[in-house]
Amino acid sequence: MGALFGQAAGDAMGMPSELWPQSRVRQHFGWIDRFLPGQEANISANEYIAGEFTDDTQQAITLAESLIEAHGRVDPELIAIKILEWAESVDAFEKNILGPTSKAALITVRAGIAVKNIPANGITNGAAMRISPLGCAFSTADLPAFINVVRQSCSPTHKSDIAVAGAFAIAWSVSQAIEGSSWQEIKQALPELTDRVQNELITTCSPSLGRRITRALSLAESLHALPDDQMLYELYQTLGAGMDSIESIPMALAIVECANTDPVRCAILSANLGGDTDSIGAMATAICGAIHGIDAFPADWIELISQVNAVNLPYYASSLLQLREKTNA
Numbered sequence: 001m002g003a004l005f006g007q008a009a010g011d012a013m014g015m016p017s018e019l020w021p022q023s024r025v026r027q028h029f030g031w032i033d034r035f036l037p038g039q040e041a042n043i044s045a046n047e048y049i050a051g052e053f054t055d056d057t058q059q060a061i062t063l064a065e066s067l068i069e070a071h072g073r074v075d076p077e078l079i080a081i082k083i084l085e086w087a088e089s090v091d092a093f094e095k096n097i098l099g100p101t102s103k104a105a106l107i108t109v110r111a112g113i114a115v116k117n118i119p120a121n122g123i124t125n126g127a128a129m130r131i132s133p134l135g136c137a138f139s140t141a142d143l144p145a146f147i148n149v150v151r152q153s154c155s156p157t158h159k160s161d162i163a164v165a166g167a168f169a170i171a172w173s174v175s176q177a178i179e180g181s182s183w184q185e186i187k188q189a190l191p192e193l194t195d196r197v198q199n200e201l202i203t204t205c206s207p208s209l210g211r212r213i214t215r216a217l218s219l220a221e222s223l224h225a226l227p228d229d230q231m232l233y234e235l236y237q238t239l240g241a242g243m244d245s246i247e248s249i250p251m252a253l254a255i256v257e258c259a260n261t262d263p264v265r266c267a268i269l270s271a272n273l274g275g276d277t278d279s280i281g282a283m284a285t286a287i288c289g290a291i292h293g294i295d296a297f298p299a300d301w302i303e304l305i306s307q308v309n310a311v312n313l314p315y316y317a318s319s320l321l322q323l324r325e326k327t328n329a
Contacts, residue, residue: 001317003174005297006263006289007060007132008305008313010281011053013267018044018054022236022274031229032271035304043096045278051308055090055097056129056282062086063153064133064316072137072323074149076115080156084109099243102126105157120159121203125248127154128167129279132286135174136320139328146172147197162206165198166245169213170252170283177290178324183261186287187217187253206246212239216250220257231258232273241275248276252283263288263296 016036017025025032028039038045038052048054062082070078084106092098098106101122108118134153140146150168158164169190176186195210216239223231235254240247255273259266266288270281289296306313 001294001313002263002289002292002296003132003136003178003286004060004064004289004313004317004320005294005302005305006267006285006287007282008053008057008309008311009263009289009297009301010267010270010283010285011057011278012051012305012308013271013285014273014277014279014281015045015048015052015054016042017271017274018042018278019276020274022232022241022272025272025274025277026229029272033268035301047095049308051304053282053305053309054278055092056279057309058086058090059083059126059130060133060282061311061316063130064137064320067133067137067323068316068319072326074134074152076152076155079153080106080109080115083156099124099126101163102157109156115156118156118159120155120157122158123160123162123204123206123245124158124243125163125166125245125276125279125283127158127163128170128245128249129282131167131171132174132283132290133316133320135171135286135290136178136317137323137327138171138175139179139324140172140175141328143193146175147200150197159203160206161198161201161203162209162245164201165194165209166249168197169194169209169249170287173253173287174290177287183256183291187257190253209246209249212246212250213253216254217257220254223258224260228269228272232269236274241273241277241280243276243279248280249283251275252280252287255280255284256287259284259288261288261291263292264298264301 035051037050038048066079105120191210191214
């Protein structure tokens with residue numbers, strides 16, 4: 001529940017400032033510390049109401065539904081169908097909802113092309129932003145098997161080395177947290193494992209994501225004494241906060257560090273960052289939620305997210321837990 005609600009809360013908190021530069025976020029909002037509606041001037045968020053999450057969590061729910069429907073099997077074709085059905089139901093192709101890689105891949109899926117034949121070599125974070133339910137459903141005990149299910153879940157829209165490695169970093173962190181690993185243990189092991197995934201099947205000229213994660217975490221550790229606005233300025237100027245995996249994945253992990261894994265602070269920091277605030281917030285707060293559990297979130301946050309989005313997160317949490325117990329067995 002902590003991971004899934006963290007995904008939703010970080011996404012909804014970051015929605016109003018989505019894809020705005022940090023300077024514009026400061027000028028327009030001052031400081032975001034509560035759920036706000038999408039702003040009329042923000043074409044990416046102007047149709048959302050306060051507490052409503054975006055395509056990040058909507059796609060995460062479709063991934064959860066595909067895992068549940070397939071009884072714990074990762075079926076790329078089913079995932080593709082579920083995401084396509086969602087996209088068509090919310091008119092995502094005509095509205096400014098889908099990222100560039102996902103949109104191109106889903107158009108190909110709609111044309112009847114099999115997932116295995118879709119190039120989908122984009123470098124954005126569309127697979128990582130929705131991956132948290134997979135981290136809930138699968139243990140990391142069998143690492144090669146875990147890497148494989150991550151890769152398969154990404155394949156309908158993102159097959160590139162850097163996109164898969166980014167999704168792995170988020171999913172593995174969530175799963176490790178659910179298994180009881182500390183943040184210190186997670187961040188020590190993560191860079192090397194992420195590079196292992198990236199180097200298994202090289203498809204781009206992307207630099208080492210593991211090295212970027214190491215530098216991001218080192219930077220974040222050095223910023224703890226700064227006020228939050230200055231901390232975010234240094235992160236934004238140094239790491240970048242765009243949709244590309246090489247920016248957004250290290251940034252999400254840096255935000256977890258800067259928040260000291262507190263999920264409430266994590267969601268607020270992400271929203272004030274600028275850039276891809278909803279996706280970074282979804283990924284980072286899912287990890288924090290997985291570390292601390294649902295009790296770390298205020299009751300009014302839980303009530304608002306549940307009511308506004310009409311989503312039964314306890315159902316998904318319970319179902320994914322059953323799948324996790326099944327796969328562990």
